[in-house]
Amino acid sequence: MNFTSKIHDIIIYKLKQRVIFLEERLQKFLARSGIASRRKCEELIKEGTIKVNGVTVTDMGIKIDSKKDVISYKDKVITINGEKVYIILNKPCGYITTTKEQFNRKKVTDLISGISIRVYPVGRLDYDTSGLLILTNDGDLTYKLTHPAHEVNKTYIAEVIGIPDESKLDKLRQGIPIEDYVTSPAQVNIIDKNKSTAILEITIHEGKNRQVRKMCSAIGHEVKNLKRAAIGNLKLNDLALGKWRYLSEEEINYLRTL
Known part of the structure; x- marks a missing residue:
């Protein structure tokens, strides 16, 4: 074992042995700092892009004391910004909901201007799906709204x-097999129909990849157009396509109760 490996093991051991002063798991701190959702932060840790006190950490069980430990992402020190930002966007088709893009496609964050704090999409909407999307730097709220255990309804x-x-x-009402x-x-x-198409209102609490499209395909009816209209009771109302606004305090508090 070389010197660097010994130092790494010592630091990891000390981090694991702390009991009284540990405040939170590393991935929770990262999400709270606004880096990304907690699930995505776990991926960043696994990828080896996070360091604690100068040492790369890939262990999900590590806890840190944010007042004493120095945490960095890609060698840039992370600090907690106390200001939280909450935005609702009426996403158009043709935009992706990831913050990084290698094929030069348009991102939903391209539609957000005039704020200095970086925000991230809460969950995903497909490239060819429009509608309600929340963006924030509040990692705890992102985790709550996207984790299956919380069963937040999306319409x-x-x-x-x-x-x-x-x-x-x-x-569909009883549950239908899709892939695995x-x-x-x-x-x-059914809220409307004509000779060749029908308009369905579908409410689910899961958020698997292209789930609504796959559900409709499984009963033999391909989706022609898809829009997310609501998350819980939060709706777009008269927000124009491609536009965004800040959530009200009442709306933020409501989302926290879901």
Whole structure:
């Protein structure tokens, strides 16, 4: 074992042995600092981009004292900014909800201007899906709204090809097999229809990749257009496509109760 490895092991050992003064897990601190969601921060730790007191840490169990330890991301020291920002955006199609893009596609953060604090999307909306998206630097709220255990309802308006009958809708209401999982029961209603398409209102609390599209495809009705209309009781109301606004204090407090 070389000298660097010994120093690394000593630091990791001391971090694990602290009991009284440890304040929080490393990934929670990172999320609270606004780096990304807690889930994404766990990925950053695994990738070896986080250092504690100058030593790369990849252990999910590490706890830190933010008043004593120096935490860095890609060698840039992380500090907690006390100001939290909460934004609601009416996302257009053709934008991605990641903050990094290697194919030069447009990002939702490109639509946010006039604020100096970096914000991050809460969860994801597909490239070709529009609608309600929350952006914030509050890692704890992001974790709460995106973690499956909290079962936060999301309502979508889906225009599908063809008119599904009640037996097909009941399959969605009961939970339907998709790839390697079965969806939780959804709330589904037809709110409009014509000769060739129907407009469905679908409420789910999961957030798996392209889930609503896959659900509709599983009953034989491909999605033509998809929009997220609400998260819980939070709605877009008259917010124009591509526009954003700050959430009110009442709306923020509501999201914290979900």
